[in-house]
Amino acid sequence: MTARIPLPDGWADRAFRIGDAVRAGASTSRLDGGDLERPFWGVRAPAAFTDSSEGSRPKLPVRRSDVEALCRALQVRMRPDAFFTHVTAALLLGLPVPGRLARLRPLHVGCAAPGRAMLARDIVGHSMRIDPDDLVDRGFLRLTGPARTWLDLAGSLTLGELVAIGDALVQWRSPLVTLGELGSALDRYPSRSGIKQARTALPLLRTRSESPRESVLRVIIVLAGLPEPECNLEVFDDDGIFLARGDLVYPEYKLFLEYQGDQHRTDRAQWRSDIRRTGRLEDNGWQVLQFTDDDLRDPTALVARIRLRLSARGRA
Template sequence: MTARIPLPDGWADRPFRVGDALDAGVGRSRLRSGDLDRPFWGVRIPAASQGAGPTVNGGAWVPVRRAELEAMARALLVRMPPGAFFSHATAALLLGLPVPTRLARLRPVHVGVPAPAAAMKARDIVGPSVRIEPDDLVDRGSLRLTGPARTWLDLAALLTLGELVAIGDHLLYWESPILTRDELADALEKYPSRRGLRLARTALPLLRTRSESPRESLLRVIIVLACLPEPECNYNVFDDEGRFLARGDLVYPEYKLLLEYQGDHHRTDRAQWRSDIRRVGRLEDRGWQVLQFTDDDLRDPTTLVARISRRLRAKGAQL
């Protein structure tokens, strides 16, 4: 077997442009070798650095590993024009935000370019020329991307109201807030002509600081938009003697009604399944009622709302 021609010093462990390789004397046949991957047109990268491919996270919200996306983004840096940055879903994934499955993909990569420079046009790359202030960009190692507030605002053009609220809740979560509500409001004022601005303005007052999962946020938004009373988020329930009973996703303390989103792990994890049954029993023994919901319920909000309404009326709520 003929040995492969070595690449120039320092090229065997980093991305490089095909044009630069040709200028350095690397032949086209060498650039077609199996030890080099082609993440983007005009770019080569050592195959060993590409990672093991996408994986699905059981919760189905972020099915790509951030390290894998970072490697792909670094490969694209060699082709990006000066001042370009990662944006929209790509920035959200790099920031670790809970992007919905349909957007949590390695491709296409979202790349923004400061106006008035021309947008970057290439296969598997999307993104316009946009107006952006330097302080709305952050650096993650060698990668420059939109910061959390601008990313949330950009996502308003791609998400539903519930999905945008879910990401906003994640950003504001009280135990480890990434930013404040005021910072999101400032972003709305700074870019008054952004696509999706109306949805972002609707989402902002719906954000809460105690939601612990995207599905909880989606459930709460459905309830609020239906003009039902808003439940408490992740509320601790105690019995009459002050003993802790449970922590509920969404709770109506006045009516002793607790709403729970049940992901698949509540079904597939035997210990979790048994714990859930004991927990519901403790609550029911003390006069509480528990309504449980799954993804199927979230896809049928009319029936979901009717079910909650009936239970609230039975508990004495005037709706």
């Protein structure tokens, strides 16, 4: 078997433009070799540099590393002043983008207005008014920063989804932005699409929320006019011994509200731990209400369950 002609030095581990490779001495037949992928028109990349098989494999959570690789491949075609934005920026920042939007393609690429938006297959181009301070660098990639990305997503997310991403941004353990910085972004761009939604979402954000579904559940409760439960509260028995930490807790009524993802069902150790934990709480006078994705799709019934349980435990 004939050995492949090596690529120019330094090109075997990065994406490159076809024109640049030809000028460097690579033949067009070499650029059609099976060891090279075609992530975008006019671009080649080493095989496995990008994940180009998204459409042929089962839908799995999008990995940040795959998004970064695809962005690096596109970057060789982008204008120097262009940047990644909207859903692509959110994925690069590691934010909990809802599954219906979390896809490798298309990539969202922005440029400062009045510049012309990038137009190409698998690209959503945006010409947008933006302050240079709203851009950040992640390695070799330039993208909209956390506050501006949150604001840009406001027009395409539900209120609960927007709060979930906002909660992730301000989460107290590793905040990417402050509530004040989000408020400043709203003030700087008062005519952005989704601004009304963002203004509604901002006062609903909480720094102690730890999962997107938990955030959505909390928003449903608050919008229904029920008292707001406390996020991730630790509770103890009368002797000060730790009992449990709850997603959403009404300490006055000794009521836990828990979102149960599939891992609570499929992980045997988790399932057993949950049963022991619920038993400890019930032995000390607490009650636990559990919810799944099906409940979140029927907010009316969900709220009715919580209201009934609160009433039974003394809420007028």
